[in-house]
Each structure stands twice: as C-alpha cells, then as structure tokens.
Amino acid sequence: MASKHRLYLVDGSGYIFRAYHALPPLTRKSDGMPIGAVSGFCNMLSSLRDKAEHDEAVSHMAVIFDAGRETFRSEIYPEYKANRSETPEDLIPQFAPIREATRAFGLPSIEKDGFEADDIIATYARIAHEAGMEVCVVSSDKDLMQLVRDGVGMMDPMKDRNIGPAEVMEKFGVAPDKVIDVQALAGDSTDNVPGVPGIGIKTAAELINIYGDLESLLARAGEIKQPKRRETLLNNADKARISYQLVKLKDDVPLELGLDDLKLSPVEWPKLSAFLNEMEFRTLTSRIENKLRSRGTDMSGGAPGVTARPESMYSAPVASAHKATTPIAPVIAFAGEGGPEQPAVSRDRYEMVQDLGALQRWIARGFEAGVIAFDTETTNLSPTMAEIVGFSLAVAPGEACYVPLGHRKAGGGLDFGGDGELKQIPLQQALDALKPLLADPGVLKVGQNIKYDxxxxxxxxxxxxxxxxxxxMSYTLDAGKHGHGMDELSQRHLSHTPISYDEVTGTGKARLPFAEVALDKARDYAAEDADVTLRLWHVLKPRLLAEKQVTLYETIERPLPDVVCAMECAGIKVDPAELNRLSADFAQRMETFEKKAHELAEDSFNIGSPKQLGEILFDKMKLPGGKKGKTGAYSTGAEVLEELAAEGHELPRVVLDWRQLQKLKSTYSDALVASINPRTGRVHTSFALSATNTGRFASSDPNLQNIPVRTEEGRKIRKAFVADKGHKIISADYSQIELRILAHIADIGTLKDAFRDGIDIHALTASQVFNTPVEGMDPMVRRAAKAINFGIIYGMSAFGLAAQLGIPQREAQSYIEAYFQRYPGIRAYMDSTKKQVKEQGFVTTLYGRRVHFPNINSKNPAERAFLERAAINAPIQGSAADIIKRAMAKLPAAIAAQNLSARMLLQVHDELVFEAKETEVDALIAVAKDVMQAAAQLDVPLVVEAGVGDNWEAAH
Incomplete structure (x- = not known):
C-alpha cells in the first residue's frame, strides 16, 4: 500500500462533547427532541470531510465512539472515572442519531463494548502504521498524544493545528513514548486516575527525563535526595503502577472492520438528505444541495460523478441564498489556546452600508462565517424606551460594517447623501432583511451584554x-477580578482602547444625540464595537474550556439573556394613585421628624445636610465618636448614627427615621411614577447580569431588588405593584435557602436532620445554643437565634449582633461563641474557606463558579477582614444565586409545556414574581414549585413557599 495513503481516525466522543457545548440547546420543532449536539456534530463532520477531501493523501476515514462507561479499566480500578458528572439528560437521546449521522455522511461508525474509543483508535493506528499508511488522529485529547510517532500525528480540529512530537514535548515535557510514564505519575483528576500525590506534570517530566521510565524511577526512588518526594514515591509505587495500566492505551482491540472497510467513499445524497430532513436541518441541507447542484451532480441517487475527493462538497457558499451557509465548525474553531492570532484593531476596512444590496451582501457573509458579532445603536439606555438608530455587524477581526437607520441632520447638518438627504435603508426593510440571520440557530450571534440588544x-x-x-463569558471566568464592560475588556485582552462615546457625541451641553453624529464617526464607533466584541469572543471562548468553566457558562449564564429579556419586556404594573398617596404620606411624616429633630437639637438646621448634622451632633451637642473626613466635615453615615442611637441618643434615631422615609420617597414612590412606560403602562426594570461578584443580579432604572421588606413602609411600596385585571401576582420564594446551603456545604448533621424533618430551624438553634426547650420558647430567644443563623453567614460581629438585638456586646459575643461550640462544623467551614481563598485567591460555589478576591492578602487589617467575611459568604450566596438561575432557565419551557400564559416578571434574590390569569394560578404555582425545588440536589430539601394576591405585598 502506497505510503501517501493517509487514514483519518476521528475521536467521535470528543466531537460530541464539543458539539454539545458549541451552541445553546436546540430542539426539533416537530416533536421537541433535543438536536443541538446532532446539529453541531453534523456541521463539524461536514467541515472535516471537506478538509479530508482537499487533502490528496487521505484515502481512509472512520469515526470512533465510546460504547459506554464500563471498560476493562473499571476492573483494574473501580474508581476510574467515578467522579465524572452524569451525562446531561438532553444529550442521551442524541447519541443514536449522531451515530446515524456518521453513517449518513458515508463514514464507518465504530465502537466496542469494554473498550474506550481511544483504545480502538490506538489499534487502528498501529495496524495502519504497520501497513505503511500515514495516520492522522483527529482529536485534541491529551491521552491520545502517546500515539504520536513518525507516521502517526494528530490534528486538533478546534484549533486547526497539527500535533507532532514537538507539540507533545511542549505539553508534557517528554517525548511521546514517555507520555504514559508522566501521566502515570501525575494522575488525572478528570478521569480519577490516582497518580502519585503531590507530583504534577512538570515534576513528573523532570523525573522521567532523569530516570528514563516509570519502573526505573520506582526502582531507584530511594536515591532521590528530596525527602518528601522520595517518601511519596516509595509509599505510592502501587498507585503509580495502577495508573500506568489505566492511561496506557490498548492497541490490540479485536476489530470487526479491517482497513479496507475504512476507505473514503462518496456521499450518497439521497441517504444524507433523508437524514438531514428528518432532523430538520434545513440550512445544512440547502447548503449541501446547492453546492452539489452547482456542479451538475445527479441528485437522484449515489451522487454519480462525485469522486472520493471532489473539488469540494461542502465549503463553498452560494452568495445569492442565505440558506447556503458554511458549517458550524467556525463557531468552535480556534487557532491557539488564547484564540487565534488577530491583526491589530484597524478601522480602515469598516464599511458604511446605505443600500439594501450592500446589506444583503453582509448578511450573506454572516451566513458564510457561521459566527458574527452584532450590536445596536439606540436613542436610550432603557431598551423598552429605546429606538434603533443603527446596527453593526462583524464577520471577522477587522471586517465590520455599520448600517445607519435612524440618523438625522444636526443643526447645521452636512450632506451625506449627495441629494440633500441622509442616505439610509428604510428601517423595516433593513430589519426584514436581517431577521433570518438573527433567527437562524446555525449562525452564532455574539454580543456584549446581548440582553440589551x-x-x-x-x-x-x-x-x-x-x-x-x-x-x-468574562463574568464566568473572572468575577471579582475586574469589570466586564467592553472598553475594559478590550484594554485588558486586546491592548486596544476603543473610541469612547464622548469622543463621538461630545460632552455636557454640547453633546449630540447619537442620531445626529456624523456618519463617518458613527460608523467607526459602532463597527468597532462589533469588531472588538468578536475579537473578545475569540479570546474568551477557549478559556472557558481550558479553565473548566464551560458547564457554568452554558447551563447557568448563557440561557439568562433570553429569559431576563422576556422579564424586562413584560414589566410589572404599578398603581400611580397608590404611589402618589404614599409620597404625600411620606412627605408629611418627614416634616414631623424634621420638627422633632429641631426640637431635640434646640436649633434649626438642614436635616438633609451631613455637614450641618455633624456640627449639631458633635460640636453643639458634644456627642462622642465624632470623626472628621478629608473634607473637614464630620462623618454622619448610617453606621455612626446607628451606634449613637444604640447608646441612647434620640436625635440620631430621628434622623435615621427621616432618612428612611426620604429614601423611600425619592427612590420609589416618586421615581416609580416617573418610570412608567407610556407605551405599556408598566415599569420595566433593567437587570444587570454581571454587576455582583457572587452571581446575584442587580436591578436599576428603577431598582426593585432593594425595597425594604422588613419595615412597614417598605411593604407599603410593594402594595403599589399590582396585577392586571383578571390576573394575580404570585410570589415563589426559596425558604431559608442560604441556611440550607450552609448545612450542606459545612456538613452540619443537626441542621440537615432538622431541614429534612421540617423542624423550625431557628427554634432548634435557640434550644441548642441557649439550652432552652422548644415548647413555650420566648419569642425573643428565637429572634436571637434567627439573627445568629442569618448573621453568621455574613460574618456578623458581636457589635453587629448587639446592635440588632439591643443587647450588650459582651452578651452578643457569648451567644456567638455558644453557637460555634454547638456547631463546630460551621467554624471549620469558615476557617477552611479563609485558608483556601488566601492560597488560591478565589472560592467556588457548588456549581464551580469562581469568586475571586485578588486583594485577600492585603496588609490593611480592616480590608483583609472584610474580604475574609465576603469569601466565607460567597460560596453560600453564590450557590443560591446559581440555583435560582438554573430554575429561571427552565421555567419558561415548563410554563409553556402546561399551555399557560403566565409570565415571570421579577427576580429578587431568592424570590421569583409571576403574573398569571386567575384561572391559571394553581397550575402556575405547581410548575414553579416543581422546577425551583428540583433546581439543585442538596443533602437537604429545597422548599419553595408561594403566595397569591392582587398586589406584590399581598402575595407574601
């Protein structure tokens, strides 16, 4: 057999993993079957076939799969791969059609019980190599790098790069024939290969390069000078040998198909077409069909005239039809670990699109690229109030355009169209042309805060x-390290400072609306936004995989823009008459408090002025604790006033009461009326998805997450949020979720048993800490226990507890000490978390979210103590945030499956607020509880309490 013949061995299981995570979940419209992984797999296989058919040497090709988890390695080491997570439920039904897809593309689909795909690949590689063939293993799996040798190489399809001995040396520090020895020493946490504790890849490579191989190293381990390393190797020799058996690939698997059965044969179009149509992959079907027809191929059967290596079966787009697209492969193909090498940002190739023909060419390029960046320019920061001024597209780094749609001339305006008018495509015409591209699931749209668009x-x-x-993506990877706005990310990752908004619009009174900005400036600003966003995607996407954050991003973060966008667009109705009444009531009571403050001070002063208040408290009344800031004024913040009030001084308490009403009036009762959208008659808050370090949402314009719920005045505000006629407001709230997470994380048996048995957790804590019987318990004792239960999560000090309960600080300290004595596991959790964050700079939630604390080792004791408290709380609060996000991602489909018209309106930390027809209330509550309570599997049950009312407060 001629040496120029080459065999492609495709790691099908690796392809499945990549395909599953390449795009959001997709379902077949006809029956709801999940097909996202099948779609990605087909596009990747189509792209690979095209690549193979352009390579004159390729004559054979096969796709290899894992048959199941149980293999001969499980008998050697039962814990092998035991820590791998369960296969996602929506992926399991896609395994069979993926095998069918392989055969439809004319390729053998090979697997064998008791062996991994890697073993089958190793066997075929040996046989083909011995037969004089070249072998290319199509995979990025490091376990397959042991096969690399002269005549046997690898190709990473995601990064489109070849892997030879030099690349293996770079990865492992040894030649390919020593990879097994290094892996045996270092182990593999992903596959649960034990290795030798404390020895990583670098140390393992160093040892193998010195001693030659694993057995020689183990035999001479006593010669090693470093005591700890010597002892570790001597004590764990058996683990190393077991690991060697686990990582070494078998190359003698009994095979049913010989090399001749792997010859690359023409695709049978009727067979492939039938499969693609069954899966409802219209875009891919159309693209392949158009290409075959363009070459005059007979479509009725067997694709006569198509050789084993045609000019190209799949890659060339048909520019006249948007359905003629390229594979999804570009969506997941990267040129390097940090993304492809990208040219420096230049605005030279940015294009102004002012006619429909030009726009259609860009749309065709978008379909061809398979991945585009998209951004809108608007008249308002509030999306429900905004009108489109234009949009931008980027199809490759440096290749972007701007499409003006709503621009107008400024006061003395310039003529951009040559005929006295601005030349723009009519808005609806442009959007009609754009719709198919944005709606096509086969083209990935990349945005920066895409929820807004x-x-x-x-x-x-x-x-x-x-x-x-x-x-x-940035938020998933680097929460706590820095901000996630586009300008900051561009400077950080691309070393490029984008054009600022002020540069194009001006500032102050001279600022122009974006609609009046000169088109050349608007083009450069808007097109650059899309260009930079696409470049950032190329940098950040590979990091998700490399840093093992794919699942967090794919299952928790990526579904949210769609879900939260629907919430924001739905809005919530408020009663302006009730708000106006509250404003009048607050104003009257504020006046009463102000008069009372003047009486106590025996002086008239501006109660809203911190400077005047400080002078009254500390200069005139000589109260203790007065401290001046850099401006020379006394500090009169809430903490200062609370401390003074706790010491029995009445004026600070009156000022605090006045401030609370003033904040409610200005922030809510007045502002909410002004926030009502005249088009919808509802208030549309904006949820910030990356504003907190722990994963929680923030809310603004208006802020609906910080309405105080423990005060009567705060509850009055909630009464103004009302249901439409014939509807009800439903509140579904996780009960004590953070305490439940704490019991789970810290493994507190007493608390876990209490939650399982439905026992009053605060009464239990009171009985445990204060030795008080539950029966006939003093409510104040239970209140103290409740304050400790919740406060301990946030690192509450004795001072804080004393202030909350109105008791001496010494007594509060004794309560906290008694609490930790009764629940030592909580103290152990806190200590271990502090140790962990100081060592690695971050903590993780139950779902792997990393919350970073880059200044945790600050030399400032106050800052360090604050960050330690935050780090203790972050895994708890962050896990709670992850859980409700998981529920939110599943609720829209669950509600739709019950044919309900109910809508999710708000998320307020552990609470979801819905609006439903009166006839749907019971069904909605059942769905919400089912989904929310199943959102996490803890050692304790999740409990959701639901309430119904004509307004938000009544639903509690």
Missing part, C-alpha cells in the same frame, strides 16, 4: 437565536 429588537418583532455573550 435582544430587548431593543423585541419591540420590532425580531428575535435572536443561538448567541454568546462576551460580558457573561
């Missing part, structure tokens, strides 16, 4: 399917 487009009836969000 989705909400803006929602008003125009335009939906966005299949998207990535660079802001959320």
């Amino acid at each position: 989705m909400a803006v487009l929602n008003k125009y009836g335009v939906s966005v399917a299949a998207y990535d969000d660079t802001m959320l």
